[in-house]
Amino acid sequence: MEEEIKKLEKRDDGFVEVTLKKAKDFDEYVLAQMCKDTSCLNVIRDPNSKVKFYYDTNGYLDLLSYLEMHRFEEDEAMKFLIYLFEHLVRTNTNKPVVLQSDLIYLSYDGGILKFMALPLTMDKWVFQSEQSKTFLKELIKVLKGENLYAISGFLVEQLKGKEVSLPNVLQGLHRLFDANKPKAPWYAKFFPKKQEVAFVVNGLPKPAVIQKPHSPIEDELFMETMVLFGRDDQSSFIDQKTKAIYIVQKDEYHIGRDKGNDLCINDTFVSGKHAVFDSKSNTLTDLNSSNGTFVNHEKIQERTLNHGDIISFANHEFQFQSPFSKEEEHV
Numbered sequence: 001m002e003e004e005i006k007k008l009e010k011r012d013d014g015f016v017e018v019t020l021k022k023a024k025d026f027d028e029y030v031l032a033q034m035c036k037d038t039s040c041l042n043v044i045r046d047p048n049s050k051v052k053f054y055y056d057t058n059g060y061l062d063l064l065s066y067l068e069m070h071r072f073e074e075d076e077a078m079k080f081l082i083y084l085f086e087h088l089v090r091t092n093t094n095k096p097v098v099l100q101s102d103l104i105y106l107s108y109d110g111g112i113l114k115f116m117a118l119p120l121t122m123d124k125w126v127f128q129s130e131q132s133k134t135f136l137k138e139l140i141k142v143l144k145g146e147n148l149y150a151i152s153g154f155l156v157e158q159l160k161g162k163e164v165s166l167p168n169v170l171q172g173l174h175r176l177f178d179a180n181k182p183k184a185p186w187y188a189k190f191f192p193k194k195q196e197v198a199f200v201v202n203g204l205p206k207p208a209v210i211q212k213p214h215s216p217i218e219d220e221l222f223m224e225t226m227v228l229f230g231r232d233d234q235s236s237f238i239d240q241k242t243k244a245i246y247i248v249q250k251d252e253y254h255i256g257r258d259k260g261n262d263l264c265i266n267d268t269f270v271s272g273k274h275a276v277f278d279s280k281s282n283t284l285t286d287l288n289s290s291n292g293t294f295v296n297h298e299k300i301q302e303r304t305l306n307h308g309d310i311i312s313f314a315n316h317e318f319q320f321q322s323p324f325s326k327e328e329e330h331v
Contacts, residue, residue: 001096001118001125006051014058016041016103016116020051024121030095031119035269035315038297039091041105041114042241042315055116056241060105061204064142067101070203072145078177081139081151083199085170087113092166096125099135101142109308111201112297132164150176235279237263237311237318246318253277255313256287269314277305282322284311 007019020026034040041060046052063084072080088104091097095117098104105114118125140155154176158169235248246263255263256274265274271289278285285302286293294312295303305311307322 004120004124016055016057018053023050025124026050027119027121033095034117034119036291037091038294038312039087039113039115040117057105060107060114062102063104063106064101066106067142074146077143077145077148077151079199082173085166085173089166089170091115096120099131101138106201108204111204129163132166133159234323236321238321240317240319248279251279253279265313265316267314267316274313
């Protein structure tokens with residue numbers, strides 16, 4: 001896919017600017033899929049150009065930097081690779097992910113993966129064998145830790161094949177992980193099976209406090225946002241792009257595209273009546289929206305929110321702030 005890119009530049013304001021070579025390679029449908037997928041970086045199309053896009057990487061650490069600074073323990077590397085490839089395969093199904101370790105990102109607050117996808121026509125990305133090989137070589141080179149011989153050997157064997165596909169790599173990692181699992185004792189079958197705990201990325205550095213430079217992109221591309229002020233005992237939603245604060249001032253706080261909502265999001269991928277938040281019970285309910293409501297990147301129908309949860313409506317993310325968080329910390 002690299003040959004379809006005319007320019008790729010990491011800007012000082014935290015955006016990655018991408019310009020395609022040809023307008024005919026752009027696919028509106030793929031862009032729509034990117035905007036709906038919470039695993040993709042937020043992308044903005046330049047209103048003055050058919051081939052220029054901006055990706056927001058503020059709040060994220062690139063994968064290459066993470067791997068260069070982190071040393072994996074025991075089977076942590078295997079679990080991390082399975083976590084990486086599971087998300088990579090799912091995201092890459094109907095949109096082309098850029099397979100470069102410096103263009104894959106981890107959120108500082110929990111290591112949630114974000115991928116850069118390109119809005120290209122299918123004939124420009126359906127076969128990614130060479131890109132996959134290059135990506136595996138990067139991983140072999142940069143992975144550090146204890147007992148990585150089996151993993152390195154597996155990745156090297158994958159490179160020997162004529163074709164390399166991400167699903168095959170993922171299947172192989174699962175087989176390798178299962179083969180190295182200690183056998184359960186005979187009496188284990190008489191006890192309830194423990195539920196697997198979701199993998200958590202360890203060793204992420206604390207984000208540096210940087211004064212973000214003013215970006216003309218925000219003036220041109222982001223819709224004007226109103227900051228509402230209220231009492232200290234009220235919940236709020238913080239827009240992760242603009243840092244605008246929306247104070248919940250009603251028992252039932254409605255969210256959606258229609259102007260009558262308490263939190264109005266001007267986006268065609270957000271339903272007119274998308275969700276409602278009950279401030280008495282801290283419960284967020286999806287109102288059968290077209291593209292769903294997500295809490296911490298998990299699709300929900302109804303969920304009680306906790307302080308710091310990340311709420312997603314299409315490609316718009318908000319952090320939930322509870323007025324009782326400081327008091328609860330001392331209980």
